[in-house]
Amino acid sequence: MALPHPTKPTDPDQACAPMAGLEYHDATSSHHQQKHRHLRAQLLYCRQGLYEVEINKRFFLVPPTSAVWIPADVLHCGFSAKTVHFQSLYFDSHYFSSLPNEVAVLRVSSLFKELIQRAITFSWDYKENSTEARLAAVIADEIQRSKAEPYHLPLSPHPTLRQVRRYLLDNLESKPNSTAVATKHHISNKTLNRLCQREIGMTFEQWRQQIKLLHAIGLLAQGHSTTFVAQSLGYSHDSAFIYMFKQQTGKPPSEFIKSLR
Numbered sequence: 001m002a003l004p005h006p007t008k009p010t011d012p013d014q015a016c017a018p019m020a021g022l023e024y025h026d027a028t029s030s031h032h033q034q035k036h037r038h039l040r041a042q043l044l045y046c047r048q049g050l051y052e053v054e055i056n057k058r059f060f061l062v063p064p065t066s067a068v069w070i071p072a073d074v075l076h077c078g079f080s081a082k083t084v085h086f087q088s089l090y091f092d093s094h095y096f097s098s099l100p101n102e103v104a105v106l107r108v109s110s111l112f113k114e115l116i117q118r119a120i121t122f123s124w125d126y127k128e129n130s131t132e133a134r135l136a137a138v139i140a141d142e143i144q145r146s147k148a149e150p151y152h153l154p155l156s157p158h159p160t161l162r163q164v165r166r167y168l169l170d171n172l173e174s175k176p177n178s179t180a181v182a183t184k185h186h187i188s189n190k191t192l193n194r195l196c197q198r199e200i201g202m203t204f205e206q207w208r209q210q211i212k213l214l215h216a217i218g219l220l221a222q223g224h225s226t227t228f229v230a231q232s233l234g235y236s237h238d239s240a241f242i243y244m245f246k247q248q249t250g251k252p253p254s255e256f257i258k259s260l261r
């Protein structure tokens with residue numbers, strides 16, 4: 001993925017300080033970034049736009065309300081279909097030993113956001129007892145206490161499930177049931193559900209619901225209205241979509257849209 005030069009071109013893995021930050025403005029890509037890993041754990045905050053990350057057969061969506069946490073030495077790649085502005089903080093896992101070991105999309109509060117933006121300005125050789133060191137400790141605490149968002153989808157290399165996912169994305173308005181999807185792909189309903197359970201650890205209905213949720217989040221993050229998104233997903237009434245969204249995320253679409261602003 002070709003990106004403009006960050007404000008600090010040095011490799012953050014080589015920073016002297018236990019936390020180092022980079023910022024990318026107006027980054028775009030029409031294809032997946034090459035898979036890579038960092039010696040340090042990474043917190044990637046999407047300040048503007050919509051960023052997608054693929055890690056360990058899972059797809060993570062990172063809207064401007066969130067940040068993705070990637071532990072050290074985890075292979076990953078990113079993608080942004082349109083212009084995106086993101087900031088990344090890199091943590092020495094030996095120094096910050098209590099940070100999470102699992103990948104997650106974290107909710108970014110107003111305080112967390114301000115801390116990230118402040119941390120981007122830190123020098124990469126700040127002293128141990130400095131203001132920067134104390135704020136870095138606060139940021140580590142925020143990472144541990146931040147709520148994980150359900151903005152991820154298990155993926156499978158199985159050819160049938162890859163085709164099913166593409167079919168569901170192309171037919172969100174029609175809401176095909178599992179029997180129709182299975183028939184379309186020349187397998188039985190029982191086989192489809194068994195594949196989903198074995199390959200992705202979900203029932204077909206759970207997987208389809210999660211696909212719809214991530215698509216909805218993407219549309220809302222791009223500025224579309226609740227009504228437009230509901231209709232795009234095949235809901236005849238906004239209320240049914242609002243109920244699904246709140247059940248999955250803990251908040252209605254209106255609150256999500258408000259947080260984007």
